[in-house]
Amino acid sequence: MNVLLSELESRLSEIREGLSAEGLTHLLVSKKGNICYLTGMETGVAVVGLDEAVLWLKDLYIEHHSSLYLDDNYPLDVRVYDMGNVFDYLKGKKQRLGVENVSVNSYRELADKLGYNPPTTEIVESKRMIKSRYEVEMLKTSASIAMKGMDKAFEVVRRGLSEAEAAAEVESELRHNGSECPPFRQGILLASGSSTADIHANPSQEKIKDNSMVIVDLGAKYNNYFSDMTRTITVGSLGREEKEISEFIHNLEMETIDRLEIGMPVKDIHDFVEREIIKKGYQFYHSTGHGVGLEVHEKPSVSSDSSDIVREGMVFTIEPGIYIPRKFGVRFEDMVYVGKKNIEVLTR
Amino acid sequence: MNVLLSELESRLSEIREGLSAEGLTHLLVSKKGNICYLTGMETGVAVVGLDEAVLWLKDLYIEHHSSLYLDDNYPLDVRVYDMGNVFDYLKGKKQRLGVENVSVNSYRELADKLGYNPPTTEIVESKRMIKSRYEVEMLKTSASIAMKGMDKAFEVVRRGLSEAEAAAEVESELRHNGSECPPFRQGILLASGSSTADIHANPSQEKIKDNSMVIVDLGAKYNNYFSDMTRTITVGSLGREEKEISEFIHNLEMETIDRLEIGMPVKDIHDFVEREIIKKGYQFYHSTGHGVGLEVHEKPSVSSDSSDIVREGMVFTIEPGIYIPRKFGVRFEDMVYVGKKNIEVLTR
Known part of the structure; x- marks a missing residue:
């Protein structure tokens, strides 16, 4: 204990x-x-x-x-x-x-x-839902291990390597940096090519192709506290549509974090993200985020069903994404901590 | 699909x-x-x-x-x-x-x-509970990947390496050989020293010591089918008590598999193992085994609560163990398939 x-x-x-x-x-x-x-x-x-x-x-x-x-x-x-x-x-x-x-x-x-x-x-x-100072310290350490795994992903993801091989490298890096287990029940999510459009794709024996995107969704566990983050990595150069959507989602994620403040309904965070994605001409297929702590997914759910209010001490993810069936998907995800005076991004 | x-x-x-x-x-x-x-x-x-x-x-x-x-x-x-x-x-x-x-x-x-x-x-x-021929093929492949991971464990487990480092090597080997995810929700179990007495120990930063035992419990996932096996690995040489219990449990596991036959109550398998361990002067702290398939643990439970009968097509584990609190533990586990004419060990 x-x-x-x-x-x-x-x-x-x-x-x-x-x-x-x-x-x-x-x-x-x-x-x-x-x-x-x-x-x-x-x-x-x-x-x-x-x-x-x-x-x-x-x-x-x-x-x-x-x-x-x-x-x-x-x-x-x-x-x-x-x-x-x-x-x-x-x-x-x-x-x-x-x-x-x-x-x-x-x-x-x-x-x-x-x-x-x-x-x-x-x-x-x-x-x-409301984390103590001790819990925030644990979550910060967990997030810092996740970031080392993500650095490794940026290092190893390249044309010709299989998704499973890349995943093995990243999971090993997470362990070596002190993660108490591989992240999530299924290990990390590492999807390339059209698999990026599958929200729950598992790393397969498919080789990563040039001029495409790879979604890496990972986390760590430290002293029982989880972390969770996602990056969409570009391999080679992208087509116009891929590039535009990638920039749009990345900017939307940052703008959403900028808008966070104590007292706002959690539901409003999701509604903003969904509205922006629909305005852009796409559907939003999942909720905007979720609390992280002793479980990877815990309260609050950052969704239209939420009746919670953003309060000091909350830690949750912001993870907008666009997925075009059989073509490609883009998602960026960070863990934020709602402090007394500011919103701190734990995975940056 | x-x-x-x-x-x-x-x-x-x-x-x-x-x-x-x-x-x-x-x-x-x-x-x-x-x-x-x-x-x-x-x-x-x-x-x-x-x-x-x-x-x-x-x-x-x-x-x-x-x-x-x-x-x-x-x-x-x-x-x-x-x-x-x-x-x-x-x-x-x-x-x-x-x-x-x-x-x-x-x-x-x-x-x-x-x-x-x-x-x-x-x-x-x-x-x-009753596996088709197709399912048995999937389970055999899954078990063969698990065995490659276990070979790696025998290769890397040595004095001075931390449990977490050894676990990282083994998990990576499982991925490289086609496992669709790290085994189990927590990754592999790899416990050394007195942690072997903790049935659910997670790999820690502790270094593996000379003249001790290491329990490795792992599996793979292939086309959604899991596998599960355990070995107790000796590092250096053992004391009299450790050696005796290790041989006892290994022999008990093999004897239990030899006694399996179609038509016997699943409960009798557990009762035999528990009786032998108690006769030896120890307690048996968990059930003797569990079905394996699309989940790591599924029916039948090889326990005294079971009302099932051993039937052709079943796949389950046999995993006797002795655990002496704060000292050490020993467990051996294999997956068996109940064929029409014989009991086949899938993890050997």
């Missing part, structure tokens, strides 16, 4: 404020990102109550990591995991319990055991 | 048999592995009915991949995705609908729209 105990304490107390505000007394936490946020562990099940907090872990973890729990200040009571024990604990209390958006079968099992249907909440995800 | 249309047709017809057997007329499919199995796509939402099958995809995908759908034989009707459209389609039919184990919030939204609570089923996961 690499998180400061003072961080855990302040997070628990914020969750308790959230519980009170929603009229709840306890929260059952089992999602990996939320467990990591509240306990510093990457596994286990926790219940955070207004007056106490319990973490259930498998016995092997407790023994192996026991040095951690010898610290008298660890703010959760650690017990040996057994789902039956967790249910017994919950049943034994007259309480108003909040649960996360778990699978319907898990929820039914819980509701059966409890004898009532507990409400689902997003208290932890909502609190996680 | 790289799957044969004849494969898709036979899978759809098997799912229809499953629907009939459960008294259902339609199945809503949205889980990634299941979508991939039934449609060949890695995205989208599908409804498989007894007489028709529809796949909803975002417009960008339809345009970009349109060559695919120009094949008149593609067995699903492709439409532009919109959740409202999917609900309208479902509401418009008097039907008995099965759904997967989705999130409780998605389930509630669906139940609200439909006006009733559809049952959850595992028809697709159950069918996916």
Whole structure:
């Protein structure tokens, strides 16, 4: 566990404020990102109550990591995991319990055991939107590792190399610079030629061609914090349409970042980007961005569905793109941190 | 899409048999592995009915991949995705609908729209347990790539190299040999020294020490099919206890594979392994194995909870291990294919 105990304490107390505000007394936490946020562990099940907090872990973890729990200040009571024990604990209390958006079968099992249907909440995800100073430091380090990987991409992407070979070089560079895992579930995205129009293309055995574009979307993980950035790299020289769209998207990304300010609806960021892309005569196929932290994608979603407001402490991506099916695509993406006085770009 | 249309047709017809057997007329499919199995796509939402099958995809995908759908034989009707459209389609039919184990919030939204609570089923996961000849070929290729990565691990793991550096070399080798992504969400597991006792350790900046063991757990992805294998590598020479446990687990793994036969309860495999480890004086902290296919972990679970029977066409792992907290751990893992006449080890 690499998180400061003072961080855990302040997070628990914020969750308790959230519980009170929603009229709840306890929260059952089992999602990996939320467990990591509240306990510093990457596994286990926790219940955070207004007056106490319990973490259930498998016995092997407790023994192996026991040095951690010898610290008298660890703010959760650690017990040996057994789902039956967790249910017994919950049943034994007259309480108003909040649960996360778990699978319907898990929820039914819980509701059966409890004898009532507990409400689902997003208290932890909502609190996680606002990063502490400690978290911003972790995210900055993660972003600096990602930038080293991107430097490597600019170095190796060239005609004749396959997408997969280039991806291998970049992923290796990320590891060598301290990334705790390859970025994302699928590894980095590195697409060339007409594959750039496929938003979720995986690196293939296709060779990179001259006079074309390559989209590289990558990140790192440092002390459990992710980073995420995208560049569209030019190989050789571009045709008129490719060049124009590439410049347009790059400028749009920078203009969008310039317009960010505390207090504006997150939705307005997306609406601006979408309007500009439509004005240019194209469609915008995905949302403008997403929060980044203990997960690559977390709240806020920078989309037209968002009801969030831009607040100090938020870290999210801005990633406009244009994709012309079977021809080419362009995307630029940076991670921004909303500071008290200014918007800081973490991936530049 | 790289799957044969004849494969898709036979899978759809098997799912229809499953629907009939459960008294259902339609199945809503949205889980990634299941979508991939039934449609060949890695995205989208599908409804498989007894007489028709529809796949909803975002417009960008339809345009970009349109060559695919120009094949008149593609067995699903492709439409532009919109959740409202999917609900309208479902509401418009008097039907008995099965759904997967989705999130409780998605389930509630669906139940609200439909006006009733559809049952959850595992028809697709159950069918996916039995691999076709085509799937076994894909899994063999995936396993052969994993073995090349493991050869690299035996080559690079040595005193003085950090776990992360060694992991970078192995992941790069997997990519160069055609793996479509780094294995697993976290990259490969490569743990040395006392970290071998941590079942989910990530490669760290720790240097590999002389006279110790290193656990390497890795896999590849080929044409969407995963592989998974583990070796415990000796660096220098071992102490008596380490050597004894290492030989014990290696022999136990081979003996377990020798005992496999069609018709035995999957549960018995796990119970045998657990009994032998307990007899030796240790605890067994995880299940003995899991199915491998379009997901790294899929049915059957080789655990005491399993109610499945070993059947021809199954592919699963056998991975006994002993972990002594804060000291060391040992695990060996292979992927086996249950053939008509013999058990084939795919990772040897």
